[in-house]
Each structure stands twice: as structure tokens, then as C-alpha cells.
Amino acid sequence: MIEINELKASVEGKEILRGISLDVKPGEVHAIMGPNGSGKSTLASVLAGREDYDVDGGSVHFLGNDLLDMAPEDRAREGIFLAFQYPVEIPGLSTTNFLKSAVNKVREHRGLPKLDAVKFLKLLKEKIKLVEIDQDLLSRSVNEGFSGGEKKRNEVFQMAMLDPKLAILDETDSGLDIDALKIVANGVNSLRSPERSFIIVTHYQRLLDFIQPDYVHVLYNGRIVKSGTKELALELEERGYDWIKEEQKETA
Amino acid sequence: MPKTDPILEQITSSDYKYGFVSNIESEKAPKGLDEDTVRFISAKKEEPEWMLEWRLKAFRAWKEMAPPKWSNLDIPEINFQDIIYYSAPKKKPKLESLDEVDPELLDTFNRLGISLEEQKRLTGVAVDAVLDSVSVATTFREKLGELGIIFCSMSEAVKDHPDLVRKYIGSVVPARDNFYSALNSAVFSDGSFCYIPKGVRCPMELSTYFRINEANTGQFERTLIVAEEGSYVSYLEGCTAPMRDENQLHAAVVEIHAAKNAEVKYSTVQNWYPGDKKGKGGIYNFVTKRGICAGANSKISWTQVETGSAITWKYPSCILKGDNSIGEFYSVAVTNNFQQADTGTKMTHLGKNTKSRIVSKGISAGKSQNSYRGQVEISPRASNSRNYSQCDSLLLGDQCGAHTFPYLDVKNKTANVEHEATTSKIGEDQIFYCNQRGIDTEEAVALIVNGYAKEVLKQLPMEFAVEAQKLLAISLEGSVG
Numbered sequence: 001m002i003e004i005n006e007l008k009a010s011v012e013g014k015e016i017l018r019g020i021s022l023d024v025k026p027g028e029v030h031a032i033m034g035p036n037g038s039g040k041s042t043l044a045s046v047l048a049g050r051e052d053y054d055v056d057g058g059s060v061h062f063l064g065n066d067l068l069d070m071a072p073e074d075r076a077r078e079g080i081f082l083a084f085q086y087p088v089e090i091p092g093l094s095t096t097n098f099l100k101s102a103v104n105k106v107r108e109h110r111g112l113p114k115l116d117a118v119k120f121l122k123l124l125k126e127k128i129k130l131v132e133i134d135q136d137l138l139s140r141s142v143n144e145g146f147s148g149g150e151k152k153r154n155e156v157f158q159m160a161m162l163d164p165k166l167a168i169l170d171e172t173d174s175g176l177d178i179d180a181l182k183i184v185a186n187g188v189n190s191l192r193s194p195e196r197s198f199i200i201v202t203h204y205q206r207l208l209d210f211i212q213p214d215y216v217h218v219l220y221n222g223r224i225v226k227s228g229t230k231e232l233a234l235e236l237e238e239r240g241y242d243w244i245k246e247e248q249k250e251t252a
Numbered sequence: 253m254p255k256t257d258p259i260l261e262q263i264t265s266s267d268y269k270y271g272f273v274s275n276i277e278s279e280k281a282p283k284g285l286d287e288d289t290v291r292f293i294s295a296k297k298e299e300p301e302w303m304l305e306w307r308l309k310a311f312r313a314w315k316e317m318a319p320p321k322w323s324n325l326d327i328p329e330i331n332f333q334d335i336i337y338y339s340a341p342k343k344k345p346k347l348e349s350l351d352e353v354d355p356e357l358l359d360t361f362n363r364l365g366i367s368l369e370e371q372k373r374l375t376g377v378a379v380d381a382v383l384d385s386v387s388v389a390t391t392f393r394e395k396l397g398e399l400g401i402i403f404c405s406m407s408e409a410v411k412d413h414p415d416l417v418r419k420y421i422g423s424v425v426p427a428r429d430n431f432y433s434a435l436n437s438a439v440f441s442d443g444s445f446c447y448i449p450k451g452v453r454c455p456m457e458l459s460t461y462f463r464i465n466e467a468n469t470g471q472f473e474r475t476l477i478v479a480e481e482g483s484y485v486s487y488l489e490g491c492t493a494p495m496r497d498e499n500q501l502h503a504a505v506v507e508i509h510a511a512k513n514a515e516v517k518y519s520t521v522q523n524w525y526p527g528d529k530k531g532k533g534g535i536y537n538f539v540t541k542r543g544i545c546a547g548a549n550s551k552i553s554w555t556q557v558e559t560g561s562a563i564t565w566k567y568p569s570c571i572l573k574g575d576n577s578i579g580e581f582y583s584v585a586v587t588n589n590f591q592q593a594d595t596g597t598k599m600t601h602l603g604k605n606t607k608s609r610i611v612s613k614g615i616s617a618g619k620s621q622n623s624y625r626g627q628v629e630i631s632p633r634a635s636n637s638r639n640y641s642q643c644d645s646l647l648l649g650d651q652c653g654a655h656t657f658p659y660l661d662v663k664n665k666t667a668n669v670e671h672e673a674t675t676s677k678i679g680e681d682q683i684f685y686c687n688q689r690g691i692d693t694e695e696a697v698a699l700i701v702n703g704y705a706k707e708v709l710k711q712l713p714m715e716f717a718v719e720a721q722k723l724l725a726i727s728l729e730g731s732v733g
Contacts, residue, residue, distance in 0.1 A: 048688050050684055051680070051684070052680075071687070071692075072687035072688055073686075073688075073690055073691060073692045073693070076688050076689055076690040077690045081688075082688050084688075087685070088679070088681050088682050088684075088685040089682075090682055090686075090700055090703055091703055091704065092702070092703025092704050092705070092706035092707070093699050093702070093703030093706075097699070098686075098689070099689075101686075101691050101695060101699060102686075102689035102690050102691055105689075105690040105695075109690065141703065158689065162689065
């Protein structure tokens, strides 16, 4: 699905990713954990193509294509979806119209015909059930006046609408109470399939109680310093990140 | 965020999509303006003596006046003697059907996407199309005639309905109101006249498309709308113009008279040639638009989408004379490249319990300057009057300017006046969010800008709103990306 090889990136001259390698196969769920400032969100942003970051080295291949060469919208159309840590508000633009543009752009790219109004509405109504949000969200402006939980659920809803091949969740669990967390996790779980992969960026193990990862990686100081299975997440939950930091100091 | 944003630069630099010139032979007045020019125009239009006298009086007033200097605009010196004040397509066919229209003219309309046939068939809009200075096509007149509605060119109105024209022309915007209204009064070439009799609700949107088509020809339309007691009309005005190097002067006057319980909605989409990316050329648009709510419970609503012109000087206003009357002004003004706009409204509350509402959305891109100028005046006898003003500015890039000049003049203690203003920048994070959902930057900007302007756009009649949305997108094309 995606092969990341020695990826290095910086923002305003400050080195953040110092050589990340990661191979995610179809259907796999990888969790990226790590202390604050370790580069987790940067990794998510670089993969999605945010322009604020400079890629200084390494390569990323998505379904065999050079991902770093693609514009952000092309990455999205090819099947990369980023659930934002801080979803953006767009006043005056209804969620329905926003998604209609997005879905049809993606469909066009994939050689599918545009959805007519009736089919589109049907799809909306079907997918919104996944995240248990009220339908009047659809006529509201994108994320405007949404609660934190609604914003995150809206991200998962959009994910369902856009049918990505690789979904990257950037701290989707932050700021959620346990009920909202369960709803988000259920939404994600229902989208799991042998063809779809996930990269779940999270600070806490909590989300992984509900979304079982195949692999867990610990990011520290711009590098993956430890990889394991979900037991690693539990260990982190128990011991915190300090022992990782200590280990790294020793290695250095 | 990097300082110079390539995205913003690109949206700020797209070409005008409607730049072409159609070749209809015209009959012109000689260059320059004196009493003979005024007489020439009046004679060309076979006007009665009173009309000529009215024009001459306006001309004499104009000679004594100077262009206003108070706007936040940098206006190059205009040589008013270097302008052709009248030009008309040579043939003015009497039209029974569209078959009789000059095919080249039809082609012009078709290229603009405003084919009359389509309009007739699909939208049910009666169109009085003004190409250059003379009306060449009028449709649906019969149907309107059955209701007693008069919808014709100003020239025809002067001939066929002289009493009405004489009664109302200059009654809302007196000839000597300002420099440009005086100029218009002296040399107005044509325009539209619309009369809705007592108690009649006009069953369709009345629409006029203007087009400036002759190099160096100032356009001086004159529009007069009279809504009698208890009547209703929605009037649409929309414009595009061919690409030109020379600056073209445009000084229109629109007057609206609303009697007791009458309602007039006036919507404009303005897309005249704004000049090129370097600020060369473009229309100078100095417009005086004013309506009077003369009777109790009357209502006048202005909605404008201004995307064109190199310079815009325009303040559609309402005089709220009748008790309980309502004035509204909804505006989206886009400036890009080197465009300048100074636009807004004036709400003059004279009657009791009068209400006004102002929603202005400015969008500036490139190196443009965009000003909102509004005045709310509450007179001593306008008890319990209310005004709400909201003025928002949206900036694309860091080389443009947005300015707000609200004036309040409240002379009655029972009045309630509210003003809100915001300025925001279109966010890179908003654009990236759209990109990440597969939406390219150009469409993202269009979606974001249309969202921002929604409160105004929703005031427009449906088919016009669609056109306006496209226009906003086209006007900002290339300024981000």
C-alpha cells in the first residue's frame, strides 16, 4: 500500500523527521505512538502533502507511485485520506455541498460517473449512520459551530464518503469523551477491510482498546525507535514514554 | 506559512473570460460634449421638446460641477471632451421574433451564454437587452402588457408614456445630485423603463443585459422603475463587456419609486472589463442608484454582485420616507489585480418605524483596493427606526487592501442602530483541507468565497445566483494555486 523509506522532513529549517521507514500492506492497521513533539503529526501532514513542510530526503511510494511528487488533491483522489487533528471550519459552505464536490472529484479521478443528486443523497444518509450524527449536520456549514466530538465524527463520516485506500487518523481521539471515542472507533472499524489500510497517530493507548492495530510503532525524535504488536501499546500505557527516552539516550 | 504564497499569486492573475468585440456598425456622435451634442442625442432619439430642455438644464448644471474627490479611489484624470457620447447600432429592427435580430448580435449573446432564445424558453425571463446604447430586443412585452405592466426601453417610454416619464424622471436622483448624475441626465442614451400598476404582482423577473460595445463610448443608461401602490417587481441587471485597452466611462442612473405597500427588488451582477493584470484598461463605473420608499409599508431591496470594472463608485441607496418602510442592501464586491472599488449604501430614515439592513461582503485579491462606504441617517421624526449593518472583508494575499467607512448620523433618540464589521484572510488551512478531500485549489477558493458570500447570494433569484457564483469563481481564478 504505502512504502516510506528514510523520510526526512523539516519545517522552517527545523528538522523534524529524521529518517522514517514504514511499510504498510493492504488491510493492515498501524498505530504510530510517541511523546509530544516526536513528529507524529508531521508525518501525517507530510504524507497528505501539506505545503508548510519541506521534504529533505527519502521516498514514499503509494500503490507504486511516487507520492511526494503528487499535489495534495491528487493524493486524496488516489485514495489517501487524512482525518485532521483540528478539522477546519468553512463558514457558509454546507457539508453537503462540500462533500458533493469532494466525492465527485474523487469519482472523476477514478473513472466513475458523477453521482446525481438522488444517489448522492442516498449515500450521504447511508454513511452518516456510521457515526451516529444528526442529519441536520449535512446542511450546516463545514465544521462551523461543531463541538469537538462532532468535528471528529464528521472526519470519520467524510472518510466513509470518500472511500479511501489509506486512511491516516491524526490524533482523532484527542478531546473525545469515552462515548464519542467509541462511536469514532466503531465508525473506523466498520470501514476496515482487506483492501483498506490505516495509519493511526495517537498519543494515548486508549483508542487502541477499540481499534485493534496489527502493528505499533513508537516515534521519538523524528525516528521510529521501536516497533511491535499491540502489546507494545499496553506497555507504553503502563510505563509512559520516559523509558523509551532513556533507552535512546543510552544508545546515543 | 511562507510569506509570498504562490497559490495566492495565481488566483490573483487570471484573464477576463468575456473579452471580445462584436462588429455591429454604429452611428456615432462626434467626440466631445457641448450643447450641440445634447441636441444631437435628443434629436437622434426623436425626443419631445421637454426632454431636450431637461437634458440641457442638466448639462448646464454639469458644466458648473466637478467630479467628487471624497472616495478612497485613485481616479486618473478623465478628459470628458475625448469621449463619444452617443453610438447606436445602425439598424434598429422592429422585432416580432428573434429571427429578425441581427445574427451577429445573437451570436454575441450566445457567446456570453445569455442567448435570448434560451432565456425565453428556459427561464421565463423577459429580456430588454441593451447593446451599446439602443435597445434592440424586447420580449414578453405582450404578456406583461395584459397586466398593465410597462417594460420597455427608456427611449420608447419617453415617446409612448411621456406623462409617466416626465413625472418620475429625476424625482429620486435629481439631475444636479452629483457630477455623474448630471452628466447622465444630459446625455443618457437609453436604458429601461418599468411601470407596475396598482396591485399588480409582476409574474416574472424583469431582466436587462447591458453590454458596452464601442471603443471610447461612454455608456449612460438611465433606468426608472415605478411600483404603484401594493405592487411587486423583481428586476435583474447583469453585465459583461468586451476587452479593451482604453478606459471606458460608465455613468448610469437608476431610480426606483415605491408607493404605499409596494415592493421592489433590484439585483445586479456586474462584470465589466476590469483591466488586465497590470492594471491597464478597464471600465470606470460611476453609478448613482437610489430608491425612494415613498409610501407607508413599502420596501426596496438592493442586491449587488460586483466583480468587474477597473474603478467602481457606487452606492445604491434608499430614502425611507413612508412610515414602516424597509430598505435593504446586500452586496458582494470582488476586486482583483489593480481594481478599485468604493461601494456601499446610504439609508436615509425619514418615516417612523423605518428599518434598514446592510450586509456588505468585500473580497480583495491581488493588489486591489476594496472599500465599503455606508451612511445611515436617522432624521428627527424617524422614531423607532432601526438599522443593522454588517460589513465583512475577506483578503486573499497580503498585497490588497480592505477598508470600511461607516457613517452614522442619528438625530432621534428612539432609534436603534447596530454595526458589525470583520476582516479575515482566506486560510491556507481551509484550502489544504479542501485539497485533502480531493478538491483542487481553484475550486476550493470558489467554494470558500461562495460560502463567505452566501448571505448575499441567497438574496438573488435562483438563476441569477448560479451565474453569480460562477462569476465569483471566474473573477478570482488564478489568484490562488
